[in-house]
Amino acid sequence: MRLIALERAGNKCEWPECINYDQKLEMAHLKDIGMGGSPSRKYDINNVAMLCKLHHDLYDGRTISLAKKEYRILLKSYLDYERQQ
Numbered sequence: 001m002r003l004i005a006l007e008r009a010g011n012k013c014e015w016p017e018c019i020n021y022d023q024k025l026e027m028a029h030l031k032d033i034g035m036g037g038s039p040s041r042k043y044d045i046n047n048v049a050m051l052c053k054l055h056h057d058l059y060d061g062r063t064i065s066l067a068k069k070e071y072r073i074l075l076k077s078y079l080d081y082e083r084q085q
Helices: 002-009 039-043 053-060 067-084
Strands: 026-029 048-051
C-alpha cells in the first residue's frame, strides 16, 4: 500500500505547498481507528496520505510548530478546490 501511495503522491508530501523535499515520507491515516474509522479502512488507499515528518506530526497533533501557517495553507487549498467544483 505504501508503494501505491508513494506513486500516487509522486514521491512528494501531499500537504499543499509543502517544500520539505529532502525528508522521508510517512504514511498517515486520514481517519484512523481511534478517530472513528473502521478496521477495514486501515488498508484503504483512499484513507492514507504521504506526508513529510513536519506535516504528519502536525496532522496527528504531535506538534504545534508552524500550525497556524500550515493550516491556513491547507484551508486555502481546500476552499480553492471546492470553488472549482
